[in-house]
Amino acid sequence: MAMRSMKKTNITCALLNVPVSMYKATESHDLSFSQFHAGCMGSIGYTKVCKCCGEVVPTDGIVRGAKVGDDVVLVTDDDLAGVAVQAGPEIAVQEFIDASEVDPIMVEGHYYVAPEKTGVEGYALLRQGMLDKGVVAVVRFVMRSGFSGKTQLGILRPYGDKAMVIDTISYPDEVRQPAFSVLDTKVELKPKLVEMAHSLIDAMTGEFDPSEYVDTYAVQLQALVETKAAGGEVTMPNVEQETAEDVSDLLAKLEASLAAKPAKAKAPAKKAPAKKAPAAKGKKSAA
DSSP states (O other), X not given: OOOOOSEEEEEEETTEEEEEEEEEOOOOOOOOOOOBOTTTOOBOOOOOBOTTTOOBOOGGGOOOEEEETTEEEEOOHHHHHTSOOSSOSSEEEEEEEOGGGSOGGGEEEEEEEEEOGGGHHHHHHHHHHHHHHTOEEEXXXXXXXXXXXXXXXXXXXXXXXXXXXXXXXXXXXXXXXXXXXXXXXXXXXXXXXXXXXXXXXXXXXXXXXXXXXXXXXXXXXXXXXXXXXXXXXXXXXXXXXXXXXXXXXXXXXXHHHHHSOOOOXXXXXXXXXXXXXXXXXXXXXXX
């Protein structure tokens, strides 16, 4: 399935200008459910109701505003048009840094950046330059044009064998600080505990292979829906629950963990849905 471009723009780095398109780099595979009328199986719509007077409000009766104390301050399109953004439509390189300087907690999303036909050479040049120097680029851009365009901060970096990707990141004041009083508790770790922790970490250290990890809940949920759609009988898997030992001593827990290294979740073998007569469907409403 072809990717849909989210934005056509340019990467600008000093006098270098590279025409590119941006594409969302990730997608959710979660199965989403909708609401239906139990009587006729019609979809349930969405109605906007005023929380104050209870009236159903049409689109032309809705205005934009923000709460300031007990008052509502209305903000019009003309008001927003006068707010100057700090970046243009292009992806402007601000500086080059070491990738380790970016805290992973700041990362929000990911966008592939692909060159237009006229920008292939400049794209390859910028990518190769960053690879050779071992750096990534701090960039600023506006993801959406118009009145709702927030100046976005991001990291442009080489990805894979040929591509580049932008990791959008939060501004520093958007990252909440871990202000938990319990962390002020003084803890003195015994050398034996630290040694056992090191042993456990060594035993579980390996090379990361993302393909080894699966969303087993999503796989089973999809299988359930497909089975019901084909009129098959849904049987719940017989999952044996292990009885956890009552281990209160931290050292004993570490020793037990070393004896039984946790296994990675594997996807269950997908069974073909049973072929039976289709389940009865709800009546559709008359036109």
